[in-house]
Amino acid sequence: MAWLKQLGALFGAHAFLALTFALAWVAPDVALAAKPGDAPLVMVLEGITLLACVLVGGFVEVAYTFLPLILLGVVLFLLAVGRAGLSWGVVGFVWSVVAAFVEGLRAHRGELGFARENIAHPHRRYDRIFLLYFGTLPLVPLLWLVTPARVVIWATVYYALAAASDSFLRAPIDRIPRAILRRMQSKTDPALAAKLGLCRTCLYVQPAVGHPDGKPVRCALSTKDARFVEFPDVPLSTCDGYKPR
Numbered sequence: 001m002a003w004l005k006q007l008g009a010l011f012g013a014h015a016f017l018a019l020t021f022a023l024a025w026v027a028p029d030v031a032l033a034a035k036p037g038d039a040p041l042v043m044v045l046e047g048i049t050l051l052a053c054v055l056v057g058g059f060v061e062v063a064y065t066f067l068p069l070i071l072l073g074v075v076l077f078l079l080a081v082g083r084a085g086l087s088w089g090v091v092g093f094v095w096s097v098v099a100a101f102v103e104g105l106r107a108h109r110g111e112l113g114f115a116r117e118n119i120a121h122p123h124r125r126y127d128r129i130f131l132l133y134f135g136t137l138p139l140v141p142l143l144w145l146v147t148p149a150r151v152v153i154w155a156t157v158y159y160a161l162a163a164a165s166d167s168f169l170r171a172p173i174d175r176i177p178r179a180i181l182r183r184m185q186s187k188t189d190p191a192l193a194a195k196l197g198l199c200r201t202c203l204y205v206q207p208a209v210g211h212p213d214g215k216p217v218r219c220a221l222s223t224k225d226a227r228f229v230e231f232p233d234v235p236l237s238t239c240d241g242y243k244p245r
């Protein structure tokens, strides 16, 4: 059944978006095609939401940041250009946002295991997508002199790569953000390392986003084992749940 899951991922929202933008580029008269004007809007909203997710806290709260921003963006878009701007490209985008929202909630409840153990976990998917978005961004100025369809081509390439990174190219593309993260973690400030204690090197640690008392650590093991509190008082020197990365 693994091949069926991969097929589902391949023909999911990102593959659909790649197809609609490819049609806007090569066959704009086809009924399913996105309109060329949809591409800048969709790509800018995608970038804003990716940045928001990272700035708010390393994708932990994707579910809380993604949906309101996108819905606001889509409503503003419809107000600005009217229903004529609504195409399958925008529909596909809303589909991908709702899917991300549902997956973010499932991850927050612990249904998808831990990001470091599960390559399909949304936090790892967003590492890959973030990298693909900014990795393919230089295409826009490069295409500027060649064709007016630059953003549509960028959207096609980006969503096709995003679909591939969620299916048959998942493992190879995942190595890039993993290597970057490992490098960043190896350079942790000693004062911060002392503040986080044992949790810093534990498999189950996550950043505690927006905790009212400013606690820095969320323990993901707490979602599966009631012996562990969600926001431990760090630094801990011993812990029965500790598992090194």
Ligand code: SF4
Residues within 6 Å of the ligand: 198, 199, 202, 203, 204, 205, 206, 218, 219, 220, 221, 228, 232, 236, 239, 240, 241, 242, 243
């Ligand atoms: S299991 Fe223990 S060491 Fe690991 S994150 Fe939770 S509280 Fe920290």
